[in-house]
Amino acid sequence: MSQFLQATVYGLLQGGLLALIAVGFSLVWGVMNVINLAHGAFVLVGAYLTFELNQRFGLDPFAAIVPVGIALFAAGYLVQRGLINMVVKAPIFITLLLTFGLELVLVNGLVLLYSGDYRSVTTGYAGDGFTLLTGVRVPLGRLLAAAVALAITLVLVAVMRHTRTGLAILATGMDRGAARLMGIRARHVYALTFGIATAMAGTAGAAVSAVGTFSPADAGRFTLFSFVAAVLGGLGNMYGALIGGIVLGLVEAWGGQLLPGTLVNAVAFGVLVVVLAVRPQGIAGRAFYASRVEV
C-alpha cells in the first residue's frame, strides 16, 4: 500500500513536469495547427543551458529558469518567424518534416557539444525531502519542480484568458483570417505563441536537469509524452494538456511499479488508445478551438 502511495506521489510530481512540457506543445498545435516534433529537443536545450549556467556561474537550476525562459522565448520567436512561418499554411506533412529536421539538428548539435553521456545538475537540496505520515517520501527537488511547472502553466492559462495578447492568440488560433481583419498581425502572434511554447519547454528543461539525469536522446521521449498528453487532454485545450500530463505521470509511475521499465511507454499509449476509443474529444471534452478557417 505504501509502495502504491509512494508511486502516486512520484507520479503526480512527475506529471506536473510533463504537464508544463505538454501545455506548450498543445498551445502550438491548437493555435497554429503545427505538430512541433522539435518540442522535446527544446526541453533538452533548456536542460543543457541550465547545466552550462550551473557549471560556469554556479547558478541554481531553479534560478536558471528565468534566463533560460527568456533565451528560449527569443529562440522560439525567431525560429517561428524565420522558419516555420514559411510553411504554416502548408499541408501538415510539410510542417512535420520541417520540425523533425529541426529536432535532428538540435539533438545532434547537443551531442556534438556535450556528447551523448547522461548529465545532471546537482544541488545541495534537491535530494533532501520530508516524509509524510504514511511513510511516503517527498523529495524536495521534485516537489519544487512540480510546483514551478504548475505555477507557470496556471499563469499561462490566465494570460491567455484575461490579457489583450492572450485574446489575440486565441482569436488567431480560431480564425486566422478574421483575426487579421481585426488588425491582429498573425505572423507576430504565431511567433509569440511559438516563443511562449519553447520558453515553457526550456523552463521545464531547467527543472528536469535538477531532478534527474538527461541526455540528448531524451528529446524524442519528451515529444512523445507531449503528444500523448495533448491528445489525451483534448487538442489545443490547455487545461486538458495539464490534466493529460498529470494522468501520464501517474500511469508512468504506477506502470513502473508493476511492469518492467521498457513497457511503461506501451502503457502510456494503451491509456491513450482507451481514452480516444471512449472519449474521442479527449478528457477535457469540448475542443476549445472549435473551428479553423484560413484566409
Added chain:
Amino acid sequence: MMLEIDRLTAGYGRVRVLHEVSLDVGEGEIVALVGPNGAGKSTLLRAVTAMIPDRSGTLVLAGRSLIGASVEAVAAAGVAHVPEGRRLFPGLTVRDNLRLGGWLGRNKDLAPVLEMFPVLGDRLSQVAGSLSGGEQQMCAIARALMSRPKLLLIDELSLGLAPLLVDEILARLGGIAAAGTGILLVEQDAGAALEVAHRGYVLELGEVVLAGTTAELAADPRMRSAYLGGEWEADAASEPGGT
C-alpha cells in the same frame, strides 16, 4: 471620397475575377453592390481588405493607397470588413468578440454598439457560436463597428436570415452612415439593399454593368427585370398611376 476604386483587377492566381472595376463610396454614404452569384461582389470586398493579395489598379482610402498593404494594414487604415459567413470567433464570448473588434484602437467601450443592438447586451457572456443567425450577424456588425471604421464593408448581410430580421438590421445602417462612416453593402437581395442605399452598382461577370442613384437603378428596366422582380413591381403597382 472615402473610398475610390479605379480600374481594379483582382483574382485568384491566374484566374481574373474582377476586370477594371471602378467604384466609389463617399463619407456617410451607403452604396449597394448587387449582382448574381459569382459576379465577383465578395471578391471585390476581399480585394479591398487585401484578403486577395493579388490585385492591381487604384485603391485609395481617404487619400491613401491601399495597393500593396497587408490585411492588418488595411484594417489599421480604417476599413472594417464583415466577411461572408460572419467569421465570429465561435469559442469566445460575445464580449471578447467585441473587444477583439476594438483591438487596434484599444477600444473597450461597448456602450455605443450595445445601444445599436440591445439584444447583444443580454448575450455578452455567451459564446458567439451559440447565438442565433440574426444575433450572429448583429454581433459581426457590432464587432466591425468597435474599430470605429471610416469604411464598413458588409458581405451578404441577409444570408440565412428571416426577412423581418434583415429589415431590422438594415434599418441600423442609416444611423451608422449618419455618423460619417461610408458603407459598401454587398447583397444578393437587391430590393432590400436598394431600400437603404443612396447609390448602387450592378456587377456582372466581374464588370460594372450599371451604376447610379437608387432611384435611377429602380427605374432602369434591365435592373427591374433581372434583379428586382416581383417585389418592386408590386410596389410600383400600389403607387398612384402605376400599372
